Structures are given as C-alpha cells and as structure tokens.
Amino acid sequence: xxxxxxxxxxxxxxxxxxxxxxxxxxxxxxxxxxxxxxxxxxxxxxxxxxxxxxxxxxxxxxxxxxxxxxxxxxxxxxxxxxxxxxxxxxxxxxxxxxxxxxxxxxxxxxxxxxxxxxxxxxxxxxxxxxxxxxxxxxxxxxxxxxxxxxxxxxxxxxxxxxxxxxxxxxxxxxxxxxxxxxxxxxxxxxxxxxxxxxxxxxxxxxxxxxxxxxxxxxxxxxxxxxxxxxxxxxxxxxxxxxxxxxxxxxxxxxxxxxxxxxxxxxxxxxxxxxxxxxxxxxxxxxxxxxxxxxxxxxxxxxxxxxxxxxxxxxxxxxxxxxxxxxxxxxxxxxxxxxxxxxxxxxxxxxxxxxxxxxxxxxxxxxxxxxxxxxxxxxxxxxxxxxxxxxxxxxxxxxxxxxxxxxxxxxxxxxxxxxxxxxxxxxxxxxxxxxxxxxxxxxxxxxxxxxxxxxxxxxxxxxxxxxxxxxxxxxxxxxxxxxxxxxxxxxxxxxxxxxxxxxxxxxxxxxxxxxxxxxxxxxxxxxxxxxxxxxxxxxxxxxxxxxxxxxxxxxxxxxxxxxxxxxxxxxxxxxxxxxxxxxxxxxxxxxxxxxxxxxxxxxxxxxxxxxxxxxxxxxxxxxxxxxxxxxxxxxxxxxxxxxxxxxxxxxxxxxxxxxxxxxxxxxxxxxxxxxxxxxxxxxxxxxxxxxxxxxxxxxxxxxxxxxxxxxxxxxxxxxxxxxxxxxxxxxxxxxxxxxxxxxxxxxxxxxxxxxxxxxxxxxxxxxxxxxx
Numbered sequence: 130x131x132x133x134x135x136x137x138x139x140x141x142x143x144x145x146x147x148x149x150x151x152x153x154x155x156x157x158x159x160x161x162x163x164x165x166x167x168x169x170x171x172x173x174x175x176x177x178x179x180x181x182x183x184x185x186x187x188x189x190x191x192x193x194x195x196x197x198x199x200x201x202x203x204x205x206x207x208x209x210x211x212x213x214x215x216x217x218x219x220x221x222x223x224x225x226x227x228x229x230x231x232x233x234x235x236x237x238x239x240x241x242x243x244x245x246x247x248x249x250x251x252x253x254x255x256x257x258x259x260x261x262x263x264x265x266x267x268x269x270x271x272x273x274x275x276x277x278x279x280x281x282x283x284x285x286x287x288x289x290x291x292x293x294x295x296x297x298x299x300x301x302x303x304x305x306x307x308x309x310x311x312x313x314x315x316x317x318x319x320x321x322x323x324x325x326x327x328x329x330x331x332x333x334x335x336x337x338x339x340x341x342x343x344x345x346x347x348x349x350x351x352x353x354x355x356x357x358x359x360x361x362x363x364x365x366x367x368x369x370x371x372x373x374x375x376x377x378x379x380x381x382x383x384x385x386x387x388x389x390x391x392x393x394x395x396x397x398x399x400x401x402x403x404x405x406x407x408x409x410x411x412x413x414x415x416x417x418x419x420x421x422x423x424x425x426x427x428x429x430x431x432x433x434x435x436x437x438x439x440x441x442x443x444x445x446x447x448x449x450x451x452x453x454x455x456x457x458x459x460x461x462x463x464x465x466x467x468x469x470x471x472x473x474x475x476x477x478x479x480x481x482x483x484x485x486x487x488x489x490x491x492x493x494x495x496x497x498x499x500x501x502x503x504x505x506x507x508x509x510x511x512x513x514x515x516x517x518x519x520x521x522x523x524x525x526x527x528x529x530x531x532x533x534x535x536x537x538x539x540x541x542x543x544x545x546x547x548x549x550x551x552x553x554x555x556x557x558x559x560x561x562x563x564x565x566x567x568x569x570x571x572x573x574x575x576x577x578x579x580x581x582x583x584x585x586x587x588x589x590x591x592x593x594x595x596x597x598x599x600x601x602x603x604x605x606x607x608x609x610x611x612x613x614x615x616x617x618x619x620x621x622x623x624x625x626x627x628x629x630x631x632x633x634x635x636x637x638x639x640x641x642x643x644x645x646x647x648x649x650x651x652x653x654x655x656x657x658x659x660x661x662x663x664x665x666x667x668x669x670x671x672x673x674x675x676x677x678x679x680x681x682x683x684x685x686x687x688x689x690x691x692x693x694x695x696x697x698x699x700x701x702x703x704x705x706x707x708x709x710x711x712x713x714x715x716x717x718x719x720x721x722x723x724x725x726x727x728x729x730x731x732x733x734x735x736x737x738x739x740x741x742x743x744x745x746x747x748x749x750x751x752x753x754x755x756x757x758x759x760x761x762x763x764x765x766x767x768x769x770x771x772x773x774x775x776x777x778x779x780x781x782x783x784x785x786x787x788x789x790x791x792x793x794x795x796x797x798x799x800x801x802x803x804x805x806x807x808x809x810x811x812x813x814x815x816x817x818x819x820x821x822x823x824x825x826x827x828x829x830x831x832x833x834x835x836x837x838x839x840x841x842x843x844x845x846x847x848x849x850x851x852x853x854x855x856x857x858x859x860x861x862x863x864x865x866x867x868x869x870x871x872x873x874x875x876x877x878x879x880x881x882x883x884x885x886x887x888x889x890x891x892x893x894x895x896x897x898x899x900x
Contacts, residue, residue: 154303156468162837195232247416303473442838457506494873526590528581551628620709695767707763717895766790772849798874801826
C-alpha cells in the first residue's frame with residue numbers, strides 16, 4: 130500500500146494533507162444511550178474458550194445521539210472506532226445522522242413487560258426535514274470479534290443515497306491509522322489492531338481519505354482508495370427508492386486476514402442466528418441466561434417504580450462493563466467524559482479503567498442482584514491493582530490500591546485514597562459472610578492481600594511510585610473520594626473504620642488474634658475522633674454545626690482554605706459542603722439519628738444558598754407528579770460545564786473559573802439509603818416509610834435515566850449558560866453516561882428497600898458504634 134509519507138516526496142499538495150492530519154482529533158459525545166457487548170460465561174472463574182458460550186468475543190460498542198460511537202476491541206479501553214454515521218444524499222441536499230436528525234433508542238429484545246433482556250438496540254434516526262428514516266439494529270457476535278449492524282433506510286420524499294462514514298481511531302488514538310477502501314470492504318489498521326467492514330451488498334463506490342479540519346463529510350467527494358493518519362472511510366450503498374435493508378459487519382483482529390474472516394463469517398451466519406446467540410434464545414447461552422441466573426432480580430423488580438425496566442438495564446450495564454480478558458475487572462464507564470472536545474491524538478482510557486471505589490460499588494451491586502460469580506471474580510482480580518513489589522516502578526511501601534489503572538494492572542494514576550484500600554477488605558468480608566468465599570480462600574487472601582491493606586490503614590507508609598513520594602498517615606488521606614484534596618474526610622474515614630473492623634473478623638478467622646486486636650483498636654481511635662476532626666461548630670452556614678467535606682488539619686473550626694481545584698478559587702473549608710458524612714450511617718459507624726448527622730442535614734438541603742455553595746436541587750419532570758431531589762458532589766465543585774460559556778469541562782485543556790459540577794444521581798441513592806436507615810432505627814421500616822423512599826428516591830433515579838435506560842454521572846441543573854447540546858433540567862450531561870456507579874447505587878437501593886435494611890451496612894461495625 131502506498132503511504133502518504135511516500136507520496137509526500139513527490140507532491141507538495143500531499144504535504145498540506147499531511148499537515149492537516151496532525152490537527153487534533155477528538156472522541157465522541159459521551160452521553161451514551163446504549164452500550165453493549167456479548168455475554169461470556171466464565172470457565173473456572175476466567176474468560177477462555179471452551180465454556181458454554183464457546184469462543185470469547187472481546188468487542189464493546191456505544192451509542193450516542195443515534196450514532197454508533199466508541200467501539201472497543203481487545204482490552205475494554207482499546208477503542209478502534211470513534212464513530213460510524215450515515216450520510217444521506219437527498220434531492221434537496223446532504224443530511225448526516227446526529228447533526229441533522231432526531232433519534233430514539235429502544236431495546237431490541239424485551240420481555241412481555243417491556244424489560245430489556247439483552248443489550249441489543251434498535252436506534253431510529255429521523256431526518257429533521259422529513260426526507261428519510263434510518264433504523265439500525267446493533268449487537269455483537271458472541272462467537273467472533275465482530276459487530277453487527279442491520280441498517281434499514283426508508284425514503285419519504287424521493288429516492289435517497291446512503292453512505293457509511295466510518296471514522297477509525299485504531300489502537301485507541303485518533304491518528305496514525307492506515308486505511309483502504311474498495312467496493313467489497315473498508316479496512317483500517319494501526320500496529321496490531323485491524324478492522325474490516327463488509328456489507329451484504331457491494332458498495333456503489335468507496336474511498337479512504339485524510340480527515341481535514343474535522344470534516345468527515347468531505348469523504349463523500351473523495352476518490353482515493355487509501356489514506357494514512359486521521360482518516361475517514363466512506364462506503365456508498367445503493368440508491369434507495371422506498372425502503373432497503375443492508376447488513377453491515379465490522380470484524381476485528383490482530384491482522385488483516387483475521388479481521389476480514391471475522392466480518393465475512395459473521396455476515397454469512399446472518400442476522401437472525403447471530404442475534405439469537407447474543408440474546409441466548411432457545412438452546413443458545415446468552416444474555417437471557419445471565420439475567421435468569423440473578424436470583425434476587427424478581428423481588429428487586431417489586432421495589433422499583435417502573436416495573437423493573439431500569440433494574441434489568443442496570444444488571445446488563447454492570448456486566449457489560451467488565452473486561453473479557455481479565456475476569457472481574459469492572460470499569461467505571463464505557464465513555465470518555467466530554468469526549469467530543471477531548472484530544473484523541475494520544476491514547477487514554479477515559480473512564481474505561483479500574484478505580485477500586487467504583488469497582489467495589491459495582492461488585493456489591495452485582496452481589497445484591499444474586500450474581501455469585503462476578504463479585505468473586507472481582508475479588509480474585511484485586512491483587513492485580515494492589516501496590517506491592519510486583520507493581521511496575523514501585524519503590525515504596527505497599528498494601529494500598531492504585532488510584533486508577535488499566536484492566537491489566539498498568540498504573541495510570543497513583544494517588545493514595547484510603548477508602549480504595551478499605552473497600553477490598555469490605556468486599557471480601559461481605560462475600561465471606563454470604564457464604565460465597567470459602568474459609569480457606571479467605572485465609573489465603575488474608576495473607577496475600579487483606580492483611581497488607583489493613584496494615585496500611587493502621588500504619589500508612591512511605592509511597593514511592595511515579596510522581597508520588599508522600600508519607601501517608603491514616604486516617605488523613607492523600608485524596609478523598611473525589612480525588613482532588615487531602616485531609617480528614619468523613620466518607621473516606623467511614624470506609625477506613627468499616628474496613629478495619631471487618632479486617633478484625635477476618636484476622637480472627639485466620640488465627641491472627643494480635644492483628645485483629647490492633648485493627649479494632651485503631652478503628653476505635655479513628656471513630657472516637659470523628660467529630661473532633663470533622664465537625665465544625667463555627668461554620669458559616671445555618672447554625673454553624675455540621676460535618677465538613679474535608680479538614681486539612683486537626684481543627685475543624687479554623688476556617689483554613691481548601692486547595693484550588695477545577696478552576697475554582699480556594700474557599701474556607703467550612704464553605705464547602707457535601708453529604709459524604711452519610712457514609713458513616715451507611716456502613717454502621719454512626720446511627721442515623723446521631724446528633725452531628727442530624728445537625729448537618731439542614732445545610733446540605735438548603736436550596737436558598739448561593740449557587741456556588743448550594744448542594745441540593747429539586748427537579749420536576751413533564752407528566753410526572755411531584756418534585757424529586759438531587760445533590761451535587763459538593764459546593765464549589767468545578768467538575769462540569771462552564772456557567773459563563775456553556776463550554777465542556779476542561780475544553781482546550783484549560784481550567785476555567787466558570788466550570789461547575791452538576792447534580793449526580795448517585796447522591797439521590799445515597800440519601801435514599803440514609804432515609805431507610807433512619808426509618809429502620811427501631812426495627813424493620815414500616816410500609817409507609819418504604820413507599821415514600823420508593824416514590825421519592827427510587828423514582829428520581831429512574832427519571833434521571835435516558836431513553837436507553839442509561840443513568841448518567843451528572844444531570845443538568847439549569848444553572849448558567851446552556852451547553853451546545855441543549856440540555857433539559859434533569860437530563861444527563863456530556864460528563865459520562867452510563868456511569869457504572871450510578872447503576873450500582875440504584876440496584877443497591879432496590880436491594881436495601883427490598884430487604885428493609887441497608888445492603889452496605891456491616892453488622893460488626895454497627896454493633897460496635899451505632900447501637
């Protein structure tokens with residue numbers, strides 16, 4: 130294949146094209162309305178061929194704005210495609226999906242009640258001028274590394290000509306691709322990543338061209354058969370007079386032949402058979418079988434307000450967002466936050482990575498559903514991301530868990546967050562008490578993983594990994610749960626205390642009585658100083674008595690400034706409110722009617738506060754009675770769109786003073802858990818209390834989900850300038866959708882309501898501190 134580099138030797142014009150390809154490329158819009166992958170059964174707790182689902186497919190896809198967006202092959206973060214759109218030539222001009230269409234997302238395979246049975250989607254895009262409708266049916270081949278798209282184009286006002294516009298981002302970057310086009314296939318590659326796109330009918334014409342000025346539509350006029358750099362592949366389908374259906378398959382592989390063979394084989398197998406295998410219909414093992422294995426699912430549906438639709442979507446989302454090479458590797462989201470303005474010229478994971486905190490939430494939610502296998506695989510995976518002698522580049526003390534890592538354990542961010550070191554211990558204890566983790570395994574993991582983690586929570590240590598050379602002295606954490614500040618954090622300390630108490634139980638079971646005593650004694654010390662370290666009595670808001678989000682020293686009344694983050698100027702610590710103290714109740718460290726807890730609620734709930742400091746916002750939804758609560762992460766949060774310009778967070782790699790974090794659905798679930806704990810102080814909550822929790826907090830989380838039943842990271846609160854995406858209040862922003870933690874919190878809330886007690890509550894912690 131002739132490369133642009135060779136052509137440049139003879140053509141000045143090609144030098145210009147080569148310069149154009151160096152312009153930054155971006156990822157796609159991250160407000161996904163669908164994500165999917167094949168269900169693959171474990172073989173002895175691992176992903177490998179030979180099990181009841183056969184070969185292991187390692188392809189994931191996402192959908193946003195009616196368009197196929199980031200599609201991964203290999204490891205779960207290894208994107209190979211930015212997006213694939215359909216451009217339609219009509220008698221009155223060209224229209225392209227996304228910019229010129231409206232879209233609707235539906236599940237392709239549902240039960241009699243309309244609940245999704247697999248993450249296969251029907252996406253309908255409608256031309257704003259009424260000239261055509263496009264329906265796409267999207268899913269993967271569970272037996273091959275291939276993506277299937279059934280495309281139906283219907284002309285409404287005269288014949289139309291559809292063209293596929295594929296923008297590859299091979300090897301997880303937006304440049305360096307080598308592409309070729311013919312009437313039989315569109316191909317792209319970089320390094321050891323290859324794709325081949327084939328259709329059921331030959332293309333009328335095809336081209337491969339360099340992306341110039343971000344204008345993929347220019348590919349409609351291109352005639353070149355090959356290109357290199359940031360490229361666009363175009364395949365024109367036959368003209369459509371009324372309605373035509375085309376099957377399109379994208380195969381992936383480590384070389385061109387393998388990718389081409391995967392696409393051809395999937396296309397030959399055909400739409401109906403591939404979909405039946407994906408769904409698990411009849412004798413096939415697929416997503417239906419996974420859902421059927423979740424023994425808690427039926428009763429959790431009864432706790433929902435929508436008949437279980439969002440619940441089943443959440444079960445699918447949590448399982449989809451697991452790597453298929455490293456069993457149990459649960460990521461935060463199949464999206465790149467604010468991806469449509471994020472530079473893609475360098476490889477990055479976005480949220481397609483492991484954070485032990487998000488990981489814990491997902492594993493606990495899967496356990497709440499009755500999935501016995503995935504949480505165990507997750508627990509077994511955890512040594513992969515624990516810092517120790519085998520961690521690349523580590524020269525310091527170990528036992529703590531990496532802040533963020535690739536699913537293969539490659540360190541990405543190396544801050545120390547003590548809640549992320551406690552939560553693996555908490556997960557292990559929970560699985561043990563459920564009877565899923567045998568005593569022998571627990572004892573083995575105690576020595577290998579849990580004791581080093583608990584010891585770090587007691588003693589801390591000297592870190593020496595990458596940039597981080599800090600000395601950690603618990604319970605002071607280098608970073609709290611939002612990864613932005615160091616200090617004494619109520620939410621982090623809640624997890625640390627819970628982790629140490631249950632570590633005491635595990636140490637006893639392992640015959641290590643000395644360590645058990647040390648862990649409990651240390652937990653008692655941390656618990657005994659909670660209020661003295663983290664509750665101000667001289668605060669600016671309300672009556673001045675409330676939990677701080679974070680205290681950087683031993684005095685919660687000295688109004689010391691927090692550090693500047695996300696473009697926001699530093700403020701006194703008593704002016705930065707958050708609801709992290711509710712985690713103390715969730716885990717059992719404090720009673721729901723604890724005086725400091727009760728004293729802190731009015732400030733968190735004060736909707737009269739200035740927007741900079743305000744945390745709670747109420748939402749109404751068209752056609753739905755009542756008002757529903759939501760909360761920001763904390764006051765003065767800058768992790769969101771700009772209030773002055775509407776620009777995305779961090780656009781052009783710049784922090785701006787107008788950036789503002791929005792409302793997170795997670796906190797509606799956390800508050801629902803608190804209200805359940807409060808209602809259950811004297812025994813099982815009465816039916817009226819449970820009904821109120823369902824109608825307020827469960828319903829709110831369901832309303833925050835989009836039409837694809839994806840729950841976002843953040844929803845638009847209506848404050849400040851509107852984004853270019855034109856958000857509606859209560860609708861997800863361009864931050865990250867779906868957020869696995871959001872789905873996990875919803876599932877756990879349903880389990881808690883169904884049980885009449887908080888799922889994440891730890892009995893020995895509650896018995897020790899919250900009697």
